[in-house]
Amino acid sequence: MKLGVNIDHIATLRNARGGFEPDIVQASEIALKNDIHALTMHLREDRRHIKDKDLFDVKALGAKINLEMAAVEEIQKIALMLNPYSVCLVPERRQEVTTEGGLDIKSQIDYLKEFIKPIKDKGILVSLFIDSDIEQVEASSIVGADYIELHTGSFSQSFLNKNYDKELKKLKHSALHAQNLGLKVNAGHGLNYQNVYLMKEIPNLQELNIGHSIISKAIFVGLDGAIKEMLELIK
Numbered sequence: 001m002k003l004g005v006n007i008d009h010i011a012t013l014r015n016a017r018g019g020f021e022p023d024i025v026q027a028s029e030i031a032l033k034n035d036i037h038a039l040t041m042h043l044r045e046d047r048r049h050i051k052d053k054d055l056f057d058v059k060a061l062g063a064k065i066n067l068e069m070a071a072v073e074e075i076q077k078i079a080l081m082l083n084p085y086s087v088c089l090v091p092e093r094r095q096e097v098t099t100e101g102g103l104d105i106k107s108q109i110d111y112l113k114e115f116i117k118p119i120k121d122k123g124i125l126v127s128l129f130i131d132s133d134i135e136q137v138e139a140s141s142i143v144g145a146d147y148i149e150l151h152t153g154s155f156s157q158s159f160l161n162k163n164y165d166k167e168l169k170k171l172k173h174s175a176l177h178a179q180n181l182g183l184k185v186n187a188g189h190g191l192n193y194q195n196v197y198l199m200k201e202i203p204n205l206q207e208l209n210i211g212h213s214i215i216s217k218a219i220f221v222g223l224d225g226a227i228k229e230m231l232e233l234i235k
């Protein structure tokens, strides 16, 4: 299982003072010294954390970027210019604190097919961030995605209540169904140093995208140590 490190919250902290610290390029360099697969960055329409320039600065390091984005034309143009390793389409609402649920693929199959066409034509891998829902898995396959990323937010919440069996089962079931349809499967959201071991129970998961818990731990042990510790747990 590979690790994608989400560095949005380095930018969140930087933007709190509007200056340059902590420097996202320096953070990326530290992260890239480890055996990670990609740096995940979400360019939100409101630019609350990652800014356009951050993407190009990090790309200049030679990093594989997994660009999270809403399926809107403005961000699509930037994605095509940036040419990241992959994009992950996510739902976006201005009022939310974080990405609260999966993207509804089923209700916009034709729109998404058209939307991802120029992205795929450029050779950028396309992932869709969805809930553990068989109908959304099937819609993702119809749209022509390469990957789905399963939203692990409900699982993570249920883990806190020591009542995660049902959510883990749903994740496994969705992952298997997706793989039978030829989709590759990633997962992320709310994963941390306590609950991440359970992801090993989901067959053939390719990659975990983890941000908040790694950046939080980095405050105490440093970014390098926080990433190493997570890599050790998912090995």
Ligand code: PXP
Pocket (backbone or CB within 6 Å): 006, 008, 042, 068, 088, 090, 098, 099, 129, 149, 187, 188, 189, 190, 191, 209, 210, 211, 212, 213
């Ligand atoms: N994957 C996706 C698609 C996300 O939107 C996020 C949150 O930005 C993450 C993974 C990482 O979630 P967390 O910060 O809770 O680890």
